[in-house]
Amino acid sequence: MAKGSGKSGQQxxxxxxxxxxxxxxxxxxxxxxxxxxxxxxxxxxLAAECGFDRKIFTTNPRCQELLRKADEEDRKRHLSALDQADFIREQESKIDEERARLEGPCAHSGG
Structure with missing residues (x-):
C-alpha cells in the first residue's frame, strides 16, 4: 500500500x-x-502541475519514458534549428565530460 493513501503502489x-x-x-x-x-x-x-513530486520522473519508468518522448517532440515543435543544435552540442559535451571523469587518469596508463 502507498503510505497513507489506502492504494497500492501500482495504483x-x-x-x-x-x-x-x-x-x-x-x-x-x-x-x-x-x-x-x-x-x-x-x-x-511539470511535477507541480501534475500534483506530485518530481522524483516520480525517475522512480516511475512509464512517467520517465513519457516525459522523454514529450521533451523530444516538444523540442522538434518549438525550438529553432539553432537551439536544437546548441542542445545537441551541450548534451554531447556532457557525455564527453562524464566519459573523461569515469575513465580518470589511470585509464590510459594501464593501471
Whole structure:
C-alpha cells in the first residue's frame, strides 16, 4: 500500500501516469511549449502541475519514458534549428565530460 493513501503502489503509479498524460496532452493540444529553464525541461514545474513530486520522473519508468518522448517532440515543435543544435552540442559535451571523469587518469596508463 502507498503510505497513507489506502492504494497500492501500482495504483498510485498508474494515477501518476494518467495525470502526466493529461498534462502533456493539454500542452500539445494548445500548441504551448513545455516549461523550460535555461533550455532544459522544467521537471519541477511539470511535477507541480501534475500534483506530485518530481522524483516520480525517475522512480516511475512509464512517467520517465513519457516525459522523454514529450521533451523530444516538444523540442522538434518549438525550438529553432539553432537551439536544437546548441542542445545537441551541450548534451554531447556532457557525455564527453562524464566519459573523461569515469575513465580518470589511470585509464590510459594501464593501471
Amino acid at each position: 498510485v503509479a498508474e494515477e501518476h501516469v494518467a495525470t502526466l498524460v493529461e498534462v502533456l496532452v493539454r500542452y500539445a493540444g494548445a500548441g504551448i511549449p513545455l516549461p523550460r529553464f535555461h533550455g532544459e525541461l522544467n521537471r519541477s514545474a
